[in-house]
Amino acid sequence: MTDTASWTNEWMEMQQKYWQNWADASQRLFGQQTTPATAWGNAMEHWWQALAPAAGSDMARGFMDKMVEQGKFFFQMTEEIAGKMQGAAGQTDWTAAFENATASLKEAFSRLGAGDPSVHKMFAFWELPFDNWQRMASSLSPVPGDVLRNMPTEGMRSKLDRVLGAPGLGYTREEQGQYQELTRAAVEYQEALAAYLGFFSKMGVGSVERLQWLVKEAEQKKKTIGSAREFYDMWVQCCEAEYADRVMTDEYTELHGRLVNALMRVKQRMSVIVDEYLGAMNMPTRRELRTLQDRVQEARRETKRLRSELDALKKQLAGTAAAPAAAASPAKPAAPRKKAAAKARTGAR
Amino acid sequence: MLPIEIRPDQLADEMLQYSQKLGKGIENLLNASEIDAGVSPKTVVHREDKLALFHYEAPEGVKNRNAVPLLIVYALVNRPYMTDIQEDRSTIKGLLATGQDVYLIDWGYPDQADRSLTLDDYLNGYLDRCVDFIRDAHGIDRINLLGICQGGAFSLCYCAMHPDKVMNLVTMVTPVDFKTADNMLSGWAQHLDVDLLVDTMGNIPGELLNWTFLSLKPFSLTGQKYVNMVDLLDDPAKVKNFLRMEKWIFDSPDQAGETFRQFLKDFYQKNGLIEGTVHIGGHRIDLKDVTCPILNIYALQDHLVPPNASKALKGRTGSQDYTELAFPGGHIGIYVSGKAQKEVTPAIGKWLNERS
Numbered sequence: 001m002t003d004t005a006s007w008t009n010e011w012m013e014m015q016q017k018y019w020q021n022w023a024d025a026s027q028r029l030f031g032q033q034t035t036p037a038t039a040w041g042n043a044m045e046h047w048w049q050a051l052a053p054a055a056g057s058d059m060a061r062g063f064m065d066k067m068v069e070q071g072k073f074f075f076q077m078t079e080e081i082a083g084k085m086q087g088a089a090g091q092t093d094w095t096a097a098f099e100n101a102t103a104s105l106k107e108a109f110s111r112l113g114a115g116d117p118s119v120h121k122m123f124a125f126w127e128l129p130f131d132n133w134q135r136m137a138s139s140l141s142p143v144p145g146d147v148l149r150n151m152p153t154e155g156m157r158s159k160l161d162r163v164l165g166a167p168g169l170g171y172t173r174e175e176q177g178q179y180q181e182l183t184r185a186a187v188e189y190q191e192a193l194a195a196y197l198g199f200f201s202k203m204g205v206g207s208v209e210r211l212q213w214l215v216k217e218a219e220q221k222k223k224t225i226g227s228a229r230e231f232y233d234m235w236v237q238c239c240e241a242e243y244a245d246r247v248m249t250d251e252y253t254e255l256h257g258r259l260v261n262a263l264m265r266v267k268q269r270m271s272v273i274v275d276e277y278l279g280a281m282n283m284p285t286r287r288e289l290r291t292l293q294d295r296v297q298e299a300r301r302e303t304k305r306l307r308s309e310l311d312a313l314k315k316q317l318a319g320t321a322a323a324p325a326a327a328a329s330p331a332k333p334a335a336p337r338k339k340a341a342a343k344a345r346t347g348a349r
Numbered sequence: 350m351l352p353i354e355i356r357p358d359q360l361a362d363e364m365l366q367y368s369q370k371l372g373k374g375i376e377n378l379l380n381a382s383e384i385d386a387g388v389s390p391k392t393v394v395h396r397e398d399k400l401a402l403f404h405y406e407a408p409e410g411v412k413n414r415n416a417v418p419l420l421i422v423y424a425l426v427n428r429p430y431m432t433d434i435q436e437d438r439s440t441i442k443g444l445l446a447t448g449q450d451v452y453l454i455d456w457g458y459p460d461q462a463d464r465s466l467t468l469d470d471y472l473n474g475y476l477d478r479c480v481d482f483i484r485d486a487h488g489i490d491r492i493n494l495l496g497i498c499q500g501g502a503f504s505l506c507y508c509a510m511h512p513d514k515v516m517n518l519v520t521m522v523t524p525v526d527f528k529t530a531d532n533m534l535s536g537w538a539q540h541l542d543v544d545l546l547v548d549t550m551g552n553i554p555g556e557l558l559n560w561t562f563l564s565l566k567p568f569s570l571t572g573q574k575y576v577n578m579v580d581l582l583d584d585p586a587k588v589k590n591f592l593r594m595e596k597w598i599f600d601s602p603d604q605a606g607e608t609f610r611q612f613l614k615d616f617y618q619k620n621g622l623i624e625g626t627v628h629i630g631g632h633r634i635d636l637k638d639v640t641c642p643i644l645n646i647y648a649l650q651d652h653l654v655p656p657n658a659s660k661a662l663k664g665r666t667g668s669q670d671y672t673e674l675a676f677p678g679g680h681i682g683i684y685v686s687g688k689a690q691k692e693v694t695p696a697i698g699k700w701l702n703e704r705s
Contacts, residue, residue, distance in 0.1 A: 040364045063578075067576070068371070075363075085353045085354075227362055228364075243567065245565075247533060247536070247537075257540025261540075267497060267550070286551075296462075297470075
């Protein structure tokens with residue numbers, strides 16, 4: 001840890017000098033186009049890549065990854081928008097500059113919906129919900145969650161339907177049929193994934209429109225957005241509001257169901273094939289194990305029910321045996337009621 | 350005046366500050382490797398399969414202990430140490446301070462061998478045996494129940510089936526009407542092919558639940574939260590608290606398949622708790638059979654269980670003694686916020702002490 005601390009301190013000093021120099025230069029070159037956020041992002045990435053292996057737990061490492069990633073995003077976005085706004089300084093109508101700045105964002109969202117992979121990294125923030133899905137899908141599958149993301153679909157379905165619709169031939173026809181089913185399920189999943197992503201790109205455009213509206217509102221209220229952080233928080237607010245509105249629609253709830261169901265169909269077809277192989281190797285299949293699990297559970301229920309009945313009978317017998325003895329013994333004060341006895345034992349009011 | 354006025358030198362300065370905070374905070378982050386949770390002293394008094402029943406030690410100096418023990422029924426989703434997450438943020442500690450004799454069920458982590466556990470197994474099996482254990486241990490007929498979220502729905506079902514064993518019921522952030530217009534989770538559940546999901550997966554993976562919960566507010570919960578955290582990195586205690594919450598959020602047990610199947614279909618898709626169509630182990634669940642006093646607590650900013658989903662309980666039970674408490678916070682804040690420690694647990698303790 002001492003080495004890490006020393007390394008970090010050196011890095012911090014270097015950063016201090018670097019950014020001081022940059023800030024001085026930017027003040028001299030005020031108004032000129034520069035790309036400090038990209039430089040910052042690169043510097044942070046190098047720093048963290050060097051330090052990450054020393055990070056103790058996976059949690060701490062993942063945590064730092066996210067802070068660096070989000071920092072890169074919000075500085076780059078602010079630089080893009082604020083840079084274009086600076087160009088409008090001195091003009092009475094700044095809205096044209098702002099709309100110009102946000103138009104490129106909208107256009108990029110449209111490309112995202114059309115499946116253009118070049119904009120994915122740029123829109124890592126907007127893709128957070130989608131990224132979460134991919135991580136989850138990966139955890140349930142032996143293949144990466146984004147394996148089918150950019151598979152072309154146009155025109156493919158009809159061709160595939162013809163191929164997949166052909167009956168299996170010969171000795172392995174059943175096996176061929178299973179692979180055809182798996183392929184069909186994978187294509188359906190990919191289509192559901194594309195529709196899901198397309199929906200998010202529409203949401204992105206809606207968020208930009210909300211941002212435009214909020215910025216105009218800020219101007220009317222004579223407020224100024226004076227920091228990248230403030231701008232980032234405003235962007236998050238727009239994204240969440242747009243998201244909340246859209247994910248309650250019938251269109252989204254159907255897409256959501258379609259996506260999960262499609263993934264399950266792929267997994268189900270894979271399980272059938274895996275079971276076939278396990279059976280062929282004379283190993284227990286999942287289907288067989290589930291039958292056993294069900295039978296064991298049923299037997300356990302029965303055992304627990306019988307044990308409960310036995311305990312009740314024992315208590316009843318003990319009560320019956322005690323009753324004649326009590327009747328034979330001299331009279332005693334009445335036993336306290338159960339609740340009162342409990343109060344006495346626990347020292348309660 | 351431009352509405353966005355961020356000069357390049359200001360941006361550079363902000364970037365420098367962000368880097369400095371990250372650089373200084375890395376030490377605190379790396380040092381916070383051991384994350385503890387569940388702080389109040391307790392003993393396991395009963396075990397069955399993966400379930401553990403905890404009994405919490407009474408703190409010194411508490412007079413007038415409530416003679417009727419309180420059993421906390423947590424949800425199957427996530428882990429119950431949320432109720433006792435850290436020394437100054439502990440619902441259990443607060444309840445103990447009001448004189449409650451507190452028990453808590455930890456359902457454990459189901460695996461594929463538990464796949465065919467049903468709601469009947471959980472409620473008329475595990476839960477009922479925990480209740481019987483406590484009744485026997487204290488020599489009393491009825492105990493108090495406190496159900497949390499899904500555990501609250503379970504507690505309502507249990508009270509309807511076993512009214513003779515429950516003296517008072519507290520429900521916290523409990524869904525009752527599963528189809529209110531603002532219930533995102535419910536909207537998303539309507540088009541799920543639950544049979545396909547359970548038949549395929551067996552148990553429902555915790556990862557799928559995590560994804561669902563994070564999807565409720567994806568930009569805040571998986572993006573902005575980490576930027577906000579940068580401001581706290583210089584305080585080791587705050588870092589540890591944050592990591593503790595992070596651990597809890599992602600500590601999601603898998604769900605026993607058959608229980609999940611019934612819960613999703615009967616509660617979320619058919620809204621059976623208020624429709625009276627839920628059947629558990631041969632009992633039809635009728636909320637009118639819940640006759641004990643009820644304290645129903647909901648959170649006004651709850652994005653998981655909207656307030657209207659909880660408030661639907663009013664007028665639907667057979668109880669003559671129904672009280673509501675609205676908490677100005679969220680689904681998690683109702684347990685861990687400073688305000689909850691001052692407002693929620695004392696209110697529960699007072700309400701129970703007046704009725705036990």
